[in-house]
Amino acid sequence: MPRSKTFEISPELEAVLQEYTGDLQGPDAELAREIVITALKLGREQVSRLDRKIVEASLKEMRHAFRVFAPYKGIRKVTMFGSSRTELDDPAYVAARDFSRAVAARDWMVITGAGPGIMAAGNEGAGEDMSFGVNIRLPFEAEPNPYIAKSTKLINFKYFFTRKLTFMKEADAFVLLPGGFGTMDEAFELLTLVQTGKTNLCPIIMLDEPNGTYWQNLSDFIQAELVDRRYVAASDLNLFTITDDVKEAVSEIEGFYRAYHSQRMVGRNLILRLNEEPDDDLLKQLSEEFSDILHKPLVKVGPTDQEVRDEDVPDLPRLSVGFDRQHTGRLRQLIDRLNQSSRSTGPTASRGDPRNV
Numbered sequence: 001m002p003r004s005k006t007f008e009i010s011p012e013l014e015a016v017l018q019e020y021t022g023d024l025q026g027p028d029a030e031l032a033r034e035i036v037i038t039a040l041k042l043g044r045e046q047v048s049r050l051d052r053k054i055v056e057a058s059l060k061e062m063r064h065a066f067r068v069f070a071p072y073k074g075i076r077k078v079t080m081f082g083s084s085r086t087e088l089d090d091p092a093y094v095a096a097r098d099f100s101r102a103v104a105a106r107d108w109m110v111i112t113g114a115g116p117g118i119m120a121a122g123n124e125g126a127g128e129d130m131s132f133g134v135n136i137r138l139p140f141e142a143e144p145n146p147y148i149a150k151s152t153k154l155i156n157f158k159y160f161f162t163r164k165l166t167f168m169k170e171a172d173a174f175v176l177l178p179g180g181f182g183t184m185d186e187a188f189e190l191l192t193l194v195q196t197g198k199t200n201l202c203p204i205i206m207l208d209e210p211n212g213t214y215w216q217n218l219s220d221f222i223q224a225e226l227v228d229r230r231y232v233a234a235s236d237l238n239l240f241t242i243t244d245d246v247k248e249a250v251s252e253i254e255g256f257y258r259a260y261h262s263q264r265m266v267g268r269n270l271i272l273r274l275n276e277e278p279d280d281d282l283l284k285q286l287s288e289e290f291s292d293i294l295h296k297p298l299v300k301v302g303p304t305d306q307e308v309r310d311e312d313v314p315d316l317p318r319l320s321v322g323f324d325r326q327h328t329g330r331l332r333q334l335i336d337r338l339n340q341s342s343r344s345t346g347p348t349a350s351r352g353d354p355r356n357v
Contacts, residue, residue: 007037026309035059054159061162065155069132069170077132078103078253079111079167081186082118082177091209092177093121099175099207099246100125103253111171113163114154118177120145128153134166168193173203173253178214194239195232195328200263201335203256204240205249215242235329238336259342260335261316266304270321274338277317282341286334293330296322 021032110126112119114133133148157163193199206215287297303314
């Protein structure tokens with residue numbers, strides 16, 4: 001009788017699993033089976049009804065979110081964070097609206113929290129066709145903003161953690177405008193995820209109103225209380241950019257994807273996928289310049305077996321990077337150097353499907 005680790009599978013259950021996963025192959029089939037079996041195990045274990053409700057609701061929310069985003073997998077997206085209390089005539093609202101309009105004109109889609117304030121500005125600027133709304137059900141602010149309320153790309157969440165997962169997983173860049181506790185929470189969780197390698201490197205722009213001081217004051221605090229006291233590395237300051245200029249924010253996002261396309265961990269190897277092949281002299285120079293974070297020189301490679309299997313942009317040039325998986329701010333500097341040396345006249349707005357395996 002088949003078993004899944006310590007869970008015994010009856011012939012009847014095996015037949016049902018085969019019926020619902022029969023179209024899947026290899027790792028995908030095994031993952032689907034394990035999802036079902038994990039749910040069944042909860043029926044036997046001594047957990048509370050609340051525990052089961054959490055699993056049931058979160059799984060449904062994630063499934064629905066994945067389904068909504070799936071048709072747009074090949075399009076770059078930017079997540080926007082900021083205060084729900086920002087008024088229409090606030091310079092920060094205007095900056096958010098102008099930014100989202102500018103990136104949408106460059107074929108980027110915009111993801112917001114679907115609420116009022118900065119979120120409404122993001123959806124207004126991008127327009128319904130280029131917007132997603134990732135809404136949270138709260139006792140207040142329950143209604144999504146009018147620019148996304150009737151869209152099929154509006155998703156409602158019960159839990160913050162499934163909503164945050166969606167924000168982080170689906171975006172290729174992040175723009176943060178001034179906000180309250182929620183914005184600070186999103187900012188520092190995002191920085192933590194990137195710093196620790198739990199999500200891929202991407203542009204993180206802290207966009208202020210013209211001549212605003214919100215993000216600069218936060219940066220001063222980070223320097224004085226975190227960097228100077230060695231709670232974070234000085235190189236971690238490279239993980240984000242502060243600006244009060246919408247054009248500069250757009251340029252930062254476009255520039256990040258000029259030579260760089262995406263990254264993927266394959267086993268213990270970091271693979272950088274590029275939009276163009278770098279020359280050998282540049283790779284030698286970068287290998288020396290970043291030897292403090294590399295345990296081997298940068299090497300051009302072909303697609304790995306896993307990338308070919310997943311049809312994960314196999315035609316793009318690649319580098320194998322012997323990254324120490326610790327100094328992410330320095331890795332960001334390496335990518336910046338690749339982009340600065342690019343021969344390309346413009347970035348790409350398409351993406352692959354970078355996944356860690």
